Amino acid sequence: MEPIFDLRNVSYTYLRRFEALRDVTASFYAGEQVAILGANGSGKSTLLAILNALNYPTSGEFYAFGTPIKEEVFDTLEDNKFNRFFRTKVGFLFQNPDIQLFSSTVFDEIAFGPLQLDLPPDEVQKRTEDVIAMLGIENLQDRAPHMLSGGEKKKVCIASILSTNPDVLLLDEPTGGLDPRSQVWLIELIQNLSKCGKTIITATHDLDIVEQISTRALVVGEDHTIKVDADCASVMNNMDLLISANLVHRHKHRHGKLQHEHLHAHSREHDHVHGPGVA
Ligand SMILES: Nc1ncnc2c1ncn2[C@@H]1O[C@H](COP(=O)(O)OP(=O)(O)O)[C@@H](O)[C@H]1O
Ligand SMILES: [Mg+2]
Structure with missing residues (x-):
């Protein structure tokens, strides 16, 4: 099956200065x-x-539905x-x-x-x-x-x-x-x-x-x-x-008098008590 989106060694840099993606190769399939x-x-x-053809790769290639997506061919005309x-x-x-x-x-x-x-x-x-x-x-x-x-x-x-x-x-x-x-x-x-x-x-x-x-x-x-x-x-x-x-970080903190270390997903709020001097 042909991929609907195919990225080959795609890199993207904003304003020639701010790197946002480096050498991404990935394929996405229908369904x-x-x-x-x-x-x-x-x-x-x-x-x-890039997948939505709003940004074009700074280098590398992006194909959508088998068509190479480049600024020149894609967004020139409304019709x-x-x-x-x-x-x-x-x-x-x-x-x-x-x-x-x-x-x-x-x-x-x-x-x-x-x-x-x-x-x-x-x-x-x-x-x-x-x-x-x-x-x-x-x-x-x-x-x-x-x-x-x-x-x-x-x-x-x-x-x-x-x-x-x-x-x-x-x-x-x-x-x-x-x-x-x-x-x-x-x-x-x-x-x-x-x-x-x-x-x-x-x-x-x-x-x-x-x-x-x-x-x-x-x-x-x-x-x-x-x-x-x-x-x-x-x-x-x-x-x-x-x-x-x-995406997950080790977090040192206190539960009452107990100080210990465990893992947190970034998305989860927690209500533990942070004592003084605890990282
Ligand atoms: N319009 C922009 N101009 C300059 N740098 C940008 C712009 N948008 C995003 N960046 C930079 O590109 C990198 C990736 O950003 P982004 O794709 O928004 O990350 P995410 O969605 O994972 O938070 C970041 O370092 C960000 O600062
Ligand atoms: Mg974001």
Whole structure:
């Protein structure tokens, strides 16, 4: 089977100065659910931006659906046929909802994608209403997206992606800023989309969700290289790897009078008492 995304020795540097990815080689196949794991600043968002053809490799090659993706061939014309095909195939959830939202109402935000597909007006209306009902955000549909809470904004962003029914979903820190109930809701949504055969690639440093939403994981190190590309269970059991990638850290602290050392996932809050002089 041909990969849908194929990265060959891809490196990316911002402004010729800030290295974000180094020599990444990886393939992604239709119907897979893959987690991209890494500490803050490791390069997860940059990797997703390359997969979404928002950034082009500084060096190396990126192929999407068998087509080499380069600035010259991809983004030159609005009516570029491949560009259009790509944008209907792939939906991208930005880490920061404020970058994604631009319409004056939630309804318009969600209708934007279907409108771009030149669907008949009643079909646009129906798709938009269906997604609004599916996400249970009827109460938000006349509101201004930029006036919503962080979690509400995220839901609207997700709705605006789903309304075009893409085969591939690229999700950048999807649970970030969501309360526990919304996180559970989102994980269930991702699981249902997986069952429908969607390809879902999720960047996260939240180790608690990895095995729930993906079967394969790539770990990006702080040196911006891919440390491991393997099944989730083996990645999650590789404590040395998770520590070296700064996804888990050894933490010294006190429980009452007892001082000891143990491991923490970065995502977990803890309420232990920190005594004086404890690292
Ligand atoms: N627009 C930008 N300009 C300059 N450097 C950037 C920019 N975006 C990201 N970087 C740098 O690239 C590296 C990778 O960032 P990013 O892909 O956002 O990591 P992650 O999503 O894993 O936190 C970081 O060192 C970051 O500072
Ligand atoms: Mg990021």
